Amino acid sequence: MTTPIAAVILAAGMGTRMKSDLHKVLHPIAGRPMLLHLIDSVDALDPAKVVVVAGARREQVEAAVTPLGVEVAIQAEQLGTGHAVRQAETALAGFEGDVLILYGDVPLVTTETMRAMVDRLHGAGEPSVVVLAFRPADPAAYGRVIADADGRLDKIVEFKDASPEQRAVTLCNSGLMAVRSADLFRLLGQLTNTNAAGEYYLTDLAELAGKDGRGAVVVETDAAEVAGINSRAELAAVDASWQAKRRVRAMADGATLVAPDTVWFSFDTQIGRDVLIEPNVFFGPGVSVADGATIRGFSHIEGATVGEGAEVGPYARLRPGAVLGEKSKVGNFVEVKKATLGKGAKANHLTYLGDAEIGAGANIGAGTITCNYDGFFKYKTVIGEDAFVGSNSALVAPVSIGAGAIVGAGSTVTQDVEADALRLVRPPQETKPGWAKRFRDMMRVKKAAK
Known part of the structure; x- marks a missing residue:
């Protein structure tokens, strides 16, 4: 007994x-x-x-x-x-x-x-x-x-x-x-x-x-x-000891850490097999990384799920509620919060995706943001499968982009876009020949008169 x-x-x-x-x-x-x-x-x-x-x-x-x-x-x-x-x-x-x-x-x-x-x-x-x-x-x-x-x-x-x-x-x-x-x-x-x-x-x-x-x-x-902890310095030393053991365990379980001493895990970080983690990556609480994923350097991840074969970074930030599907990609200077990317979806650079659902195969162009907050409430953006959102677009939630739709670069989208449609939100372009030269000449005269 x-x-x-x-x-x-x-x-x-x-x-x-x-x-x-x-x-x-x-x-x-x-x-x-x-x-x-x-x-x-x-x-x-x-x-x-x-x-x-x-x-x-x-x-x-x-x-x-x-x-x-x-x-x-x-x-x-x-x-x-x-x-x-x-x-x-x-x-x-x-x-x-x-x-x-x-x-x-x-x-x-x-x-x-x-x-x-x-x-x-x-x-x-x-x-x-x-x-x-x-x-x-x-x-x-x-x-x-x-x-x-x-x-x-x-x-x-x-x-x-x-x-x-x-x-x-x-x-x-x-x-x-x-x-x-x-x-x-x-x-x-x-x-x-x-x-x-x-x-x-x-x-x-x-x-x-x-x-x-x-x-x-x-x-x-x-x-x-x-080891006992009575000071901030001792706290840091014990944390470092914990981290060293966790890194060894991650590698023993089949992950590759390019520069182990620069990777910081949380107490509950889950790392699959054949995961590649580049230097200077920080995992906050609540992170799960599936087999075959790649976490590139200088990425900060917390409260997020990274799917099999997905790629994150470099210089990416995944905040709580971020879910990256199989073989999806979040590139440099992309921030994801409470958003799901479907299989193969991509946001390669300079993008904010918050309170969003992005379908499989969708492509989000550089500089795109979901405008999810009006100062009082949060709203959702839905982007369908295989949709293409051009660079420097603002999607003002709540809004839905249909499957296969294309949003032209530089658009501010405030209304839903139907499937397979093209949405362009641009003022007409106008050219005034010689205007710039006349303007400079006028300003030089004014400046000389002072």
Whole structure:
């Protein structure tokens, strides 16, 4: 029988180093708040309960996690990490199982690592506490994990309380733990605040577990997985780490990235096989790119669907609601918003298509715009299959261009065009021989008289 799992995520800190009105754990990585990245990884374990412990700006945290079914416990006073976990006791009343203790500002911990922590809790010796540790390139001021060669843990010492010998240890504490619910709050009740900071350290659970009999053990992971975020610079570094892994996955799945370090993915970007992505492409949230598509350089895509074999860019912008059909093409300096291009439809350059439906095989000439907004409401433009819209045309919505119709270059179309018709909206052209010369001569005389 599988033991139920609960997670307690600590997110009560002020986050003052971020210098932001937004709660630290809500700052985004790849377009998604870091806290929600962590909750996604927890959700893969099918937890019985997830509790976020919040303090400052708790209303922001509640707004972000309550719709996900996550409960919020409040730490009104900042009395240390051990005190913070105790605030989840009411929320976990009656829960019998394993409890993961995580940090909202340590968002890249994988489901696999969480599972390894829980599994070790039920492994050899059935320890009371499992501590996740890592070996950073520079241990700096991290708390040190004092353990034997078998991973049996003696104690965790905060850097400011550590002796020179203990500071020489390279195994560091991530702060993450796994503890049986039957042990957790009993051990927390034994914590004291007799330390340099006068706080109730969660890390003291390791030493208490040793006195309890079953002791504590260590599970090690890579330092990048437990990177914490306390500043904008650290946020950028963690985002860069996430991006690097996502690029590798995209290429492993069959996409070609010409200059991988210049491509930026969102948390939910979907990329098919044989997709070619040129340098300096940005994917915002909600993008799906089908097999065989080409995304040329300097394109910005968000909330859009790119069909099989379609081509985007260079220097194109696809905004939310853009749907490009099979083998359609959106070229340089074309912007598409809430518009659908049918199979093989083309808008090759210098065009805005908003609130529009463009049929298969239609061709939209350079400089064409759909005039979809009157300052109060948005209106739709419908362009039929195989229609041809000449360059520098303005289609004033609501308007419909029939299948196979042709709109002459430079037209301002305010009325529907029937199928296979030609619509010309141009003033008659008139030529006045010699007029330009006479005008210049007259103006020169006037200028000379001044």
